Amino acid sequence: MALSRRLLNPGEEIVVSTRTHAKALVVPVLTGVLLLALGVLFSVGAPDALTDEPIVVGVVWGAVVLLVLWRTVWPALVWASGSYTITDRRLITRHGVLTRRGHDIPLSRISDVAYERDLLDRVLGCGTLVISDASTDGQVLIHDIPRVEETQRTLNALLHGVHRGERPGAEGH
Secondary structure (H helix, E strand, O other), rough: OOOOHHOOOOOOOOOEEOOOHHHHHHHHHHHHHHHHHHHHHHHHHOHHHOOOOOOHHHHHHHHHHHHHHHHHHHHHHHHHHEEEEEOHHHHEEEEEOOOEEEEEEEEEHHEEEEEEEOHHHHHHHHEEEEEEEEEEEEEEEEEEOOOOOHHHHHHHHHHHHHOOOOOOOOOOO
């Protein structure tokens, strides 16, 4: 989805590629709608003494635009720039708009994969993937993964092959 194929090692295949569930955009979009509604309400409902002054209208709409950029557009960019990719060899996370950050975990270092789903996650079909690895961090939590149960099963199947000593990708994943 978002990971460039040129970042893969020779022979490495993408098994799952996703990003955070779109539920992360609900609050920013509602905030943008509310801010725009407040701007329109000011333009229509404010006393004529205020709306007749171009500087006041400019300041109010300038503030609305800045707030929409900060509370709606920026979160959408953050959402769009993040990705989670599982290959037949590693788990790859990438995020960041201006500064890109990434984390790669070889499948051979992953010891356990679990998931957590609250009520809203169950309704929306997403959840948190909990990955235990052999690093000093112990666990990596990947929040709001769409189809988290399916992703967990796929990752477990890959791990089963890796820990049995099979060649990555040998089962046709």
